[in-house]
Amino acid sequence: MKVKAYPIEIDKESVIKYLGYKDKKVPEDISKEIDIAIKESSQIIDAKICYDEFKIQYDESKKQIILPDGSIFKDEYTVKNIKDADYIIMAIMTLGKEIDDKISYYFNNGDYMKGMIYESIGVAALDYLSKKFWQDLMKDVSKQGLGITHRLCPGDSRWDIKDQRIIFKNLDASTIGVSLNENYMMTPTKSTSMIYGIGKNIKTSLIDHECEDCDLVNCIYRHTSKKTKHVLNVEYMGQRKTILAEKGENLFRALIKNSINIPSDCGGHHICGKCKIIVDSDADINEVEKKFLTEEEIKSNIRLACFLNVDRNLNITIPDTKGEAVILTDNKGISLKSLKPRVMKKFLDLSKPSLEDQRGDYERITDILGKETKIPFKILNKLPDILEKHNYQIVSVIRNNEIISLENLESFNQTYGIAIDIGTTTIAAYLYNIQTGEKIDVISTLNPQKTFGADIISRIDYTITEEDGLQKMHEKIIEEMNNIINNFCKRNKISRQRIYEVILVGNTTMIHFVLNVPAKNIANAPFIPAFTSKMEIKARELNININPEGYIITLPMVASYVGADTIAAVLASRMYEKEEISLLVDIGTNGEIVLGNREKLVACSTAAGPAFEGAGITFGIGGVVGAIDHVELSKRPIYTTIGNAEPKGICGSGVVDAIAELVKLGIVDMTGRILSREEIANKDIPLDIIEKNKKIKEYKDEKAFQLDEENGIYLTQKDIRQIQLAKGAIYAGIKVLIKEMGIKAKDIKKMYFAGGFGNYISVESAATIGLIPKELKDRVEQIGNAAGTGAVMALLSEDELKKTEEIKKMIKYIELSSMPSFQEEFMYAMYFKN
Numbered sequence: 001m002k003v004k005a006y007p008i009e010i011d012k013e014s015v016i017k018y019l020g021y022k023d024k025k026v027p028e029d030i031s032k033e034i035d036i037a038i039k040e041s042s043q044i045i046d047a048k049i050c051y052d053e054f055k056i057q058y059d060e061s062k063k064q065i066i067l068p069d070g071s072i073f074k075d076e077y078t079v080k081n082i083k084d085a086d087y088i089i090m091a092i093m094t095l096g097k098e099i100d101d102k103i104s105y106y107f108n109n110g111d112y113m114k115g116m117i118y119e120s121i122g123v124a125a126l127d128y129l130s131k132k133f134w135q136d137l138m139k140d141v142s143k144q145g146l147g148i149t150h151r152l153c154p155g156d157s158r159w160d161i162k163d164q165r166i167i168f169k170n171l172d173a174s175t176i177g178v179s180l181n182e183n184y185m186m187t188p189t190k191s192t193s194m195i196y197g198i199g200k201n202i203k204t205s206l207i208d209h210e211c212e213d214c215d216l217v218n219c220i221y222r223h224t225s226k227k228t229k230h231v232l233n234v235e236y237m238g239q240r241k242t243i244l245a246e247k248g249e250n251l252f253r254a255l256i257k258n259s260i261n262i263p264s265d266c267g268g269h270h271i272c273g274k275c276k277i278i279v280d281s282d283a284d285i286n287e288v289e290k291k292f293l294t295e296e297e298i299k300s301n302i303r304l305a306c307f308l309n310v311d312r313n314l315n316i317t318i319p320d321t322k323g324e325a326v327i328l329t330d331n332k333g334i335s336l337k338s339l340k341p342r343v344m345k346k347f348l349d350l351s352k353p354s355l356e357d358q359r360g361d362y363e364r365i366t367d368i369l370g371k372e373t374k375i376p377f378k379i380l381n382k383l384p385d386i387l388e389k390h391n392y393q394i395v396s397v398i399r400n401n402e403i404i405s406l407e408n409l410e411s412f413n414q415t416y417g418i419a420i421d422i423g424t425t426t427i428a429a430y431l432y433n434i435q436t437g438e439k440i441d442v443i444s445t446l447n448p449q450k451t452f453g454a455d456i457i458s459r460i461d462y463t464i465t466e467e468d469g470l471q472k473m474h475e476k477i478i479e480e481m482n483n484i485i486n487n488f489c490k491r492n493k494i495s496r497q498r499i500y501e502v503i504l505v506g507n508t509t510m511i512h513f514v515l516n517v518p519a520k521n522i523a524n525a526p527f528i529p530a531f532t533s534k535m536e537i538k539a540r541e542l543n544i545n546i547n548p549e550g551y552i553i554t555l556p557m558v559a560s561y562v563g564a565d566t567i568a569a570v571l572a573s574r575m576y577e578k579e580e581i582s583l584l585v586d587i588g589t590n591g592e593i594v595l596g597n598r599e600k601l602v603a604c605s606t607a608a609g610p611a612f613e614g615a616g617i618t619f620g621i622g623g624v625v626g627a628i629d630h631v632e633l634s635k636r637p638i639y640t641t642i643g644n645a646e647p648k649g650i651c652g653s654g655v656v657d658a659i660a661e662l663v664k665l666g667i668v669d670m671t672g673r674i675l676s677r678e679e680i681a682n683k684d685i686p687l688d689i690i691e692k693n694k695k696i697k698e699y700k701d702e703k704a705f706q707l708d709e710e711n712g713i714y715l716t717q718k719d720i721r722q723i724q725l726a727k728g729a730i731y732a733g734i735k736v737l738i739k740e741m742g743i744k745a746k747d748i749k750k751m752y753f754a755g756g757f758g759n760y761i762s763v764e765s766a767a768t769i770g771l772i773p774k775e776l777k778d779r780v781e782q783i784g785n786a787a788g789t790g791a792v793m794a795l796l797s798e799d800e801l802k803k804t805e806e807i808k809k810m811i812k813y814i815e816l817s818s819m820p821s822f823q824e825e826f827m828y829a830m831y832f833k834n
Contacts, residue, residue: 568790
């Protein structure tokens with residue numbers, strides 16, 4: 001076996017392309033970061049290759065390649081490429097451990113942009129190393145009159161990754177510091193293995209890597225001269241759609257590109273196992289994909305769309321696993337101090353023009369409304385026709401001294417506005433008559449951006465790495481908002497021209513996406529958003545289908561991870577004007593926490609992750625009909641489901657209940673470990689509660705507690721770890737704010753639980769698992785969708801809208817990543833202390 005060290009050249013343009021910029025101009029600050037990172041990477045990358053030659057035999061009857069040690073390559077793709085070779089070269093190459101450590105360091109510390117830069121440098125460097133090695137081999141074999149194939153790598157295209165073990169069996173990779181784990185993944189991760197076929201009957205490849213056989217359809221180096229199209233017939237949500245996809249295109253991406261939403265928490269990155277489809281014929285499946293599917297599912301041709309690349313025409317069915325979403329829209333009462341809308345209507349009976357009265361039409365109006373009254377150009381250029389059509393008797397719609405519409409008398413009592421809370425997972429919208437303050441209708445939907453990832457970091461990453469990613473993200477949410485508006489109009493028989501304002505709240509990233517503003521800097525230190533101020537934008541500029549001269553208003557935000565939804569929740573709770581100290585916790589994909597009173601407010605955001613919304617949980621689903629929402633082991637059945645339907649999975653409140661029950665019984669210890677059957681047998685636990693210990697089982701090689709035998713629903717060890725991370729972050733955030741205020745938990749007189757999860761969770765269970773301090777469990781008030789309530793208050797009153805800007809100024813934001821005490825509290829809070 002030979003070992004060779006290689007000097008590495010890192011091409012900046014390659015790094016930029018791997019970052020996803022392609023032909024776009026790279027921001028100057030990022031360009032400088034790339035230069036610094038390339039310089040540092042050149043010093044820490046330790047590129048080495050170990051390789052050797054091996055004679056092979058081709059068994060034509062069995063269509064397989066036999067190696068000297070008896071190992072067999074029988075993968076059709078690999079055999080096809082090397083069967084005519086005289087020998088093969090097996091190789092393992094690595095960039096060393098330090099570049100891996102550097103990437104992990106930045107991602108673990110929340111500096112995602114630097115993490116992605118070093119990740120892209122690693123990919124570019126590994127690409128350079130493999131090309132350089134291939135070129136050296138090609139020179140050597142060509143002198144002998146031999147040809148060489150392009151590189152063939154286990155895990156690429158149609159070659160099963162498990163054959164990586166054969167390469168490691170024949171090469172001592174420890175000589176270059178590389179190892180292979182039980183899942184056939186290499187450490188360091190910036191390593192790769194490959195083989196090359198060499199012989200007289202081999203035609204030398206023109207390139208090191210064959211793009212036609214590669215999974216990476218969107219690779220910026222992909223050769224695109226040959227594009228075979230395949231027909232995909234897709235059945236989903238009771239409808240059928242036919243689309244075209246290129247040969248080799250990832251099926252998940254093809255479906256998303258054609259506006260076919262498919263369940264996913266990870267955005268198609270092979271992590272969540274939720275993008276299940278049914279295909280009409282056998283499809284290749286590798287070991288990693290198998291870990292997400294049961295044997296019954298595999299036999300039924302259920303596959304994960306993110307693992308499949310289109311290689312033929314397909315008939316595809318997307319199972320209806322979501323069910324009807326149950327989304328919290330309850331306002332829990334609106335404490336509006338005064339109805340003071342910005343939009344008013346005034347009837348104008350104008351004197352008609354004459355030779356004695358030759359005033360202009362605009363002046364004729366402003367003489368009544370006031371000289372400071374403004375009029376948009378699009379209304380001005382229609383003004384003569386409007387006045388003549390209505391015989392100079394019109395209704396003027398005025399918003400802050402601006403005429404935004406001129407209408408007939410029948411519209412006088414039709415003055416509508418909408419408040420929308422855009423959550424990472426769900427959307428809640430409220431239609432109001434803003435003149436009377438009457439609630440007309442409520443609509444809730446799932447956020448369609450969830451297809452791009454369950455959490456905001458995944459979505460920001462999509463906007464950075466995908467071509468036109470930000471535009472696609474923006475269009476998704478605008479389309480859904482227009483669907484909501486159209487439904488409001490149809491259900492209530494109103495014209496969209498009579499809707500004059502929309503108030504939007506949501507986390508900072510959601511607000512950026514609505515306005516089509518880049519959110520890339522939110523994902524990396526120092527976590528700077530493009531804006532945090534209140535914005536007022538004409539509806540026509542955003543293509544939102546209300547009166548085109550109407551306004552879209554986004555409430556102010558505090559920081560990258562404390563958004564307009566938190567400001568609205570603080571407004572709704574009135575905690576900012578009370579003498580007593582209150583704590584507000586809104587748990588979603590992130591956990592926003594605000595503590596204080598009228599004298600001082602402090603806030604932070606914790607990376608709770610989407611586990612509390614069911615994402616990242618083995619059988620986790622959102623709050624839909626059929627979700628297990630509460631668990632009590634002493635009852636039969638041990639759970640309830642939303643809508644009393646057949647269980648489909650478990651949502652966040654159900655997971656918290658289940659863990660709390662297991663902790664109370666001692667089935668889960670303080671470290672979060674599920675005890676073995678033998679350990680449980682020695683505990684004083686009533687056997688009927690756990691049905692004689694039969695509920696402790698193995699699921700996919702890990703310990704699990706069986707919640708439902710008939711439907712095969714489990715709470716796994718991994719799920720408990722996910723909740724430990726999430727609840728630990730929330731609890732630690734609360735403790736940091738308590739220290740910042742210089743108080744103790746007992747000094748907090750009221751705790752507000754806001755949002756869907758906060759409304760449905762058992763407070764007792766939350767205290768049991770250590771999500772909140774136990775001293776506060778009897779002081780909790782669940783205030784429903786407080787963000788939606790605050791948005792409605794701002795819609796109905798200019799005073800309340802102004803108050804949101806005052807609240808923003810009152811709040812001191814605490815960046816937890818810069819607080820050493822947070823890490824200490826977090827580690828302590830991970831334990832269950834029943």
